[in-house]
Amino acid sequence: MKIAVVGTGYVGLVTGTCLSEIGHTVTCIDIDQKKVNKMREGISPIYEPGLDELMKKNIQGRRLFFTTNHNEGFEEADVIYIAVGTPEKEDGSANLSFVEQVAKDIATHVKTDVVVVTKSTVPVGTNDWIKEVIQNNLVHNVKVDLVSNPEFLREGAAIYDSFNGDRIVVGASNESAASIIEEINKPFGIPVFKTNVRSAEMIKYAANAFLATKISFINEVSNICEKVGANVEEVANGMGQDSRIGSQFLNAGIGYGGSCFPKDTKALIQIAGNVEYDFDLLKGVVRVNQKQQEILLDKLNKRFNSLEGKKVAVLGLAFKPNTDDMREAASIVITKHLVEKGAHVVAYDPVAKENATKILDSNVKYATNTVDALKDADVALILTEWNEFKDLEIGTFVENMKLPVIFDGRNCYDPKIVENYFVEYHSMGRPSVKNLQLLNV
């Protein structure tokens, strides 16, 4: 099958590459010439384990191409995937201007019948609107079918998810269009769930909102655990063993970030609001998430009378491990607060530094490794649970810091192991270890 993918963010690039890996001929189109030049050489503009190798392999196999030229990309395409961004607008609703532009580009350039597949996360009803935009702007007399095919990949595990997803959702009003998309995806060997377009659009938002709800729920439980002397990890373990609940997405911490949960929860609240429904539960989920970062900062502020002039080592900046994505990362709010309080912030992240420098306060300094960040620090904050930090000997904090006080926003260490060291260790929803008090410091 000849496929064009428009937009090469996470979703477009991973989708295009994986579709080429299963034998289709794919042309990825992006308006960003610099990005396209890079991708043509098999270099991914995003950090995603395994992606470069897969790109290079399929570029060499002449199944994967990159261009800025819509004409070239759409030429003879049987199917066009829309994978441009749908970022959050000021009021929380989804900005559909990129999608609209692509719809107009499709209308202008397609010369043969085509199936248009929406991968981007779009509000319910958007696919009908896209179809209208295309129909109203069509230059040639061709038939265009629309299919909603929302994406469920996770950053950092995107390739794995593409080949091992739980289901592929295909929403269509036309069975033959749905069958084409089912056929394209057959080599992945993943069950296909066929439904109508509006239900498919809703499944995406509902799935993300539900996962976000699980996180906020466990975070609230975690806050209570701290007050009643329970351990949230044990609680999550005990809850998760009930197969009706499931063990995933019950890691308490400093809340969810990234390019999707924050924007998609707010967009669903808007979608509900548009039909005069108050999605009260989801509003609470969003509020709780914002509170989680404040909770870590409150603990820190209570521990130190003042942060003025204190060296704070920040370990981890990306919104989660195995990505360099800084969108809505907890580190943004937390480092801003630290700088405002006069702290001397030295941060280290294995891969997100380049993106972080574009977003974080210019007073944040960057170390090239964990030990440099920790050197003579008064306190360490762990904001992303990279394996590199999880595997760290607790002794490294003791040996390098001025005072080994650790605030772990991601529960990287087992308090029972930490107990063996002269450190002060605060995590989320678990009892603190305060061995420094034995030393009277």
Ligand SMILES: NC(=O)C1=CN([C@@H]2O[C@H](COP(=O)(O)OP(=O)(O)OC[C@H]3O[C@@H](n4cnc5c(N)ncnc54)[C@H](O)[C@@H]3O)[C@@H](O)[C@H]2O)C=CC1
């Ligand atoms: N990031 C993720 O892990 C996931 C994202 N999604 C959804 O997928 C969509 C895309 O998200 P990301 O991949 O993060 O996007 P992104 O915002 O990182 O990248 C979008 C790309 O589209 C390009 N673009 C914009 N207008 C264009 C046009 N007219 N023609 C060609 N290219 C154009 C931009 O230059 C950019 O490279 C969003 O709706 C998002 O909610 C869904 C699942 C996972």
Ligand SMILES: O=C(O)[C@H]1O[C@H](OP(=O)(O)OP(=O)(O)OC[C@H]2O[C@@H](n3ccc(=O)[nH]c3=O)[C@H](O)[C@@H]2O)[C@H](O)[C@@H](O)[C@@H]1O
């Ligand atoms: O729509 C999307 O874009 C994607 O959003 C999420 O994927 P992603 O944002 O890449 O990352 P997740 O692994 O879901 O983590 C999101 C955030 O939740 C946090 N999280 C996750 C799990 C958990 O138990 N606790 C927790 O705080 C992570 O630290 C991270 O900040 C979904 O998991 C994907 O299925 C979906 O396709």
